[in-house]
Amino acid sequence: MTAPFGTRLAAAMDGLGPLCVGIDPHATLLDAWGLADDAAGVREFGLRVVDALGGRVAAFKPQAAFFERHGSAGVAALEDVIAAARAAGTLTIVDAKRGDIGSTMAGYADAFLADGSPLAGDAVTLSPYLGFGSLTPAADLAARTGRGIFVLCLTSNKEGHEVQHAVGRDGVSVAASVAAQAAVLNAGPVSDGEPMGSVGLVVGATVGDAAQETGTDLAAVHGPFLAPGVGAQGAGERELAAVFGAARRNVLASSSRGVLAAGPDPDGLRDAARRAAREVTAALRG
Numbered sequence: 001m002t003a004p005f006g007t008r009l010a011a012a013m014d015g016l017g018p019l020c021v022g023i024d025p026h027a028t029l030l031d032a033w034g035l036a037d038d039a040a041g042v043r044e045f046g047l048r049v050v051d052a053l054g055g056r057v058a059a060f061k062p063q064a065a066f067f068e069r070h071g072s073a074g075v076a077a078l079e080d081v082i083a084a085a086r087a088a089g090t091l092t093i094v095d096a097k098r099g100d101i102g103s104t105m106a107g108y109a110d111a112f113l114a115d116g117s118p119l120a121g122d123a124v125t126l127s128p129y130l131g132f133g134s135l136t137p138a139a140d141l142a143a144r145t146g147r148g149i150f151v152l153c154l155t156s157n158k159e160g161h162e163v164q165h166a167v168g169r170d171g172v173s174v175a176a177s178v179a180a181q182a183a184v185l186n187a188g189p190v191s192d193g194e195p196m197g198s199v200g201l202v203v204g205a206t207v208g209d210a211a212q213e214t215g216t217d218l219a220a221v222h223g224p225f226l227a228p229g230v231g232a233q234g235a236g237e238r239e240l241a242a243v244f245g246a247a248r249r250n251v252l253a254s255s256s257r258g259v260l261a262a263g264p265d266p267d268g269l270r271d272a273a274r275r276a277a278r279e280v281t282a283a284l285r286g
């Protein structure tokens with residue numbers, strides 16, 4: 001029986017540093033890497049990243065959008081990249097941001113979290129804006145298969161506050177409510193001795209004091225935080241430390257373009273990942 005995702009992620013972060021490298025084959029990067037902007041190009045791009053960095057970083061985060069834009073062949077390319085990451089022994093968080101009514105959510109859960117599904121990595125990103133409870137089929141299947149979910153909470157983009165800072169009739173902000181519901185799902189595994197639960201939150205490294213502003217208790221979540229925004233979006237050591245405070249040990253910082261811009265040379269990618277890992281380790285483990 002595989003260990004739960006939260007336990008496997010904690011071990012990977014302790015061993016390799018709390019860095020996730022995003023696999024985002026933007027058209028401009030494909031061009032810079034001498035690859036075509038088509039399904040074969042995104043496949044080759046992803047496989048080169050896995051080849052250069054597999055076993056050297058805690059996790060990969062392929063961005064589904066850049067594969068899906070090439071239709072069924074692009075989705076097949078994403079499946080190949082996920083399989084390559086698994087073969088390299090590196091955890092994979094598929095950044096698909098799915099969310100729908102519960103009955104449809106069960107279909108997304110089967111796609112991204114079921115054993116044997118070619119689109120299933122180790123975890124998937126989910127959107128809670130149809131109601132946190134609508135994600136139950138995914139949370140349940142993840143728990144059964146030892147996988148994880150990362151639920152959007154305080155996203156790195158400047159528009160996120162319109163929804164996430166909104167306050168309900170109970171006086172609780174949307175972000176705080178998402179975090180509190182994730183904490184409930186993590187309570188069992190943590191009381192059973194797991195280092196953290198497998199229900200994570202996406203909290204951007206760029207959000208400044210948004211957690212305090214929205215009354216979001218990050219320290220109480222006891223799950224992993226996926227923190228995009230490092231590198232190309234401008235966040236670094238200082239911003240990470242400021243956003244997460246006492247919760248920082250559970251943070252997996254994520255950088256895509258900040259590392260990928262150093263490719264396609266594998267040594268360039270490895271150097272950039274090493275630099276990024278040093279920076280986020282200083283912020284989160286210092």
Ligand SMILES: O=c1ccn([C@@H]2O[C@H](COP(=O)(O)O)[C@@H](O)[C@H]2O)c(=O)[nH]1
Binds near residue numbers: 024063095256257
């Ligand atoms: O709040 C969020 C949630 C997800 N992302 C994703 O992370 C990467 C960021 O890429 P960079 O090149 O490091 O800026 C991208 O796939 C986003 O969709 C995010 O940025 N913010």
